[in-house]
Amino acid sequence: MLHTRNNAALTSPGSQGGDELKQVSVAVAIATAGRRDTLSQVLGELVHQQRAPARVAVCPAKPEDADLEAFARLPFKVDVVSGPVGLCAQRNALMRHLSDVDVVLMLDDDFVMEPHYVGECADLFARHPDVVMTTGEVIADGIMGPGLELADAQAKLAADRMPGTERLRDVHNGYGCNMAIRMAPVRAHGMTFDERLPLYGWLEDVDFSRRIAEYGRIVKSQRCRGVHMGVKRGRSPGKRLGYSQVANPYYMWRKGSLSARFASIQMARNLASNFGKMLRPEPWVDRTGRVRGNLLAMSDLVRGRIDPQRARELS
Template sequence: MMMARPVPDLADPAPLIVAIATTGRAPVLRETLRHLATLPDRPDLVVLSVADPADHDGDTAALPFPLTVIEAPRGLCAQRNAVLDAVGGSGVLVFLDDDFLPAPGFMAATRAVFAAEPDVVMATGRVLADGILGPGLDHAEGLQLLAAADDTAAAPEEVYNGYGCNMAIRLGAVARTGLRFDTALPRYGWLEDVDFSRRLAAEGRIVKAPAMQGVHLGTKTGRSRGVPLGYSQIANPVYLMRKRTMAPRRALRMMLRNCLANLARAPRPEPWVDRRGRLKGNLLGLRDLLLGRIAPGRIDRL
């Protein structure tokens, strides 16, 4: 049963909280928590949002920061909303994927951005390497890339949206608006970061902060099958375009790029990508678009 208010009282009136929504990847999560424990700049609290108690099997006794586990309905948007329902309305909340490794200094840089720039409502970091674009990186490879990273003092710059694997938000702005992730985007909620970003943009600036560095391992275990993802590559941009949280030109360009990539690589797909499944999902999405029945939630029937 989901807990309504599981977060303990924190001494800092403006805490930095890390939230990780995870499903079916307990070994990956365990390594990420161990990494967070090694950082010299730690969060004030870590909140895990799980769909099943087995999603978290680690020993938290030795962690150098408070950790709270909450249960929520399965799905990235629902699990992230459970975090927003549980935390207070002050401070900064950093959503991390369960396979994102922040560099030393990430938390300190995040605090600095929000302290120095009061009109910033969202900040996303510099991804040094993104395993989602290839076969994925293991934990050791991620640590090597972090060790080789250079410090950067580059100023934050405005961007269209945050990247969901590392997305920090000002909780005061969320509290004012009651903003939540759109659960009409089921399962992994593809493009939920764009939708949330553009709605939050009405409250202030969204920036990319190069000093907030990290590596996204892009771990393939627990990822969605190709057909539902291919369908989402059509349905979700159409849905966001109709909501006016994604510019039509950007949505159409994304759909075209994904369809062409899946079509071109389907004959000889990469071992780590179900290109044929994605292409089939693309075609099903285009069919439903023509029939006037396209909707993100239809992936639950695929």
């Protein structure tokens, strides 16, 4: 079981107290695909939050991705939202469903929060009205390796030590596995995730971040902490992802949400990693498939026909 901490020791300097925290409602939103059991585990961990989310909603890619019987055993209600398949489309469905809350905390279906995450998130948005998006401290990220199990995540959180003071850092973008969005600018400007970034939605978090940055600050919080298990089930096949690694940043540069420098760095980094590791790939990464997708996207780019949507056609 996750550890608990003395709440009094967690009061951030500058906090205005409980009355102010009550003014900000935080809903947890999870878009999911192919991780039925992992999703149920992550939802079960929400019972450890010292401040309960105002609402909890999930949007499964397929009906079988949501275990309704497991949800019914939880001590809180889980709203199951229908939406088209694709991370961006599913996140848009969740934002529409939760449009009446102050903050929507977008989590990956394999992200486990430290018990004070929701409370710290509400506190941050209450104390900093100029902040439109936050992203938390990922103390362990299984995406960089074979992935972590729930027991690993629990152990890492139990051993973690929260910093005594909050030092917000302005950042370029939120990290999609845990990013909280102030809904006021979303409502005011009709903001959505770009559904032309299909399927896994590679860099959709960066695209949305750079567009909402027009209305306020994006910050990283050291006190909103968690573990990204990096579960490999439910991810796009290598060829599809490889195509998106080139097509998506190029598309985002053309529409203006990414600078030419950032898009170029992203593409170059992915190409170097895939080609460099193709002969000795990690067991959990389809480097050959990614290289094939990279090459197809580069060919389409040269011929002037590159389109993020083409990833849907690949397998």
